[in-house]
Amino acid sequence: MVKKSRLLVVSIILFFGAFTPQGRSIAAVNSTSIGIVNGDTLNIRQEPTTSSPVIGKLTGGTRVTIYSKQNNWLEVDFSNIRGWVRSEFIDSQAPNTSLTKESSFTGMVTANILNVRSAASLNSRPLGSVTKGLSFFILEEKNNWVKIEYKSGSFGWVPRWFLEINATKSQTGQAIKESYITILHRGTSIRKKPDVQSDVIERANSGITYSVIKVINDWYEIDLKNGKTGYVAGWLVSINGNKPQIVKPGAEEYLRNKTIVLDPGHGGGDKGATGSRGTQEKELTLRTSQLLFDKLKAAGAAVYLTRKSDSYLQLATRVNMARTYNADAFISIHYDSNLDASIRGMTGYYYYDYQKSLANSLFVSTIGQTRLKSHGVRFGDFHVIRENSQKAALMELGYLSNPEEEMTLNSDGFQENAAAGLFDGLARFFKDIE
Structure with a gap:
């Protein structure tokens, strides 16, 4: 807020x-x-x-x-x-x-530079990095992360979504004839038609598998357990079989070398909104920003955080960072609050017309990923966008004052989806302006 x-x-x-x-x-x-x-x-x-x-x-x-x-x-x-x-x-x-020699699958790095971490979490300690095009044997998997030997005798974890997984040649020499997709993210939408605007007919949790009927553009048509069929976006799943792996087009291409300033709202003595269960906005905005920071960094963007810890920062200082780095995009991340505890949902804000397209792109992608109630994109008289000469937007990612929504906002699944939505929204924005 x-x-x-x-x-x-x-x-x-x-x-x-x-x-x-x-x-x-x-x-x-x-x-x-x-x-x-x-x-x-x-x-x-x-x-x-x-x-x-x-x-x-x-x-x-x-x-x-x-x-x-x-x-x-x-x-x-x-x-x-x-x-x-x-x-x-x-x-x-x-x-x-x-294990290294006997692994049946390898992963090729698709990001320019990818941090290797001590545990399967973006919050864990970086141990080193690997670069695009290098391949590693998959030693272990956990929660959409994989363990690799990134250098001789040194092991660590990297996100699965920045690897292209390939099967090594098996001793049986037998090709896989039937294809199965595996859901990568909790709450993934299965839709009636191969379109992000189509009705959601069910939601699937990570790890659930479906057999593939056919590929339509960037979508898989899949068999559902009720005997019907549905469609899932190809970039939200992994596939095992003879059908192609679909990668969301344009993300890295359009984010590479872009300068982005992320502004985690509040900090220090300024706690921002406080949820009914005690969640402090200043902590949640930093958590979301750090997840998004890692995704953008791995995609080759130049990314800056206005604050990296629980510290107070004046609004003018936040804006000055956008000017100093000549940011291609400035995103201020917040969570909302209202005296009416029944209110819930997400809102995007801009001040100048030249900021509106960024706010729209971020909002559409993030609302699609998180499935929060939509309050739309609107004019907002907030210092960090009003005094900003760069393309800037302010995103309110849900209401901490709503007890049920507060629990959702705190979940790992929501945080991952929110960061992924903002990431995709930025990619879409840069793609549209080129």
């Missing part, structure tokens, strides 16, 4: 939140033997029977750990999830402990 003046699934596709019948995830133990999937796709079931629920799918050439055998079923483990598969679709191999 201002005062006037944001699961890699590689060789296994795991359903979100797979658990044992006892309700706990299974940890891997010492292997008894190694097996390789010899079919195109293979269901992993919770129990050794075809009537048991499917908890994942293995693809041809995937290496798994075999623990036990029961009749014609094998108990296997991959990525810390254990289940049962039909034994005739597994070729036994001698154990091999070299």
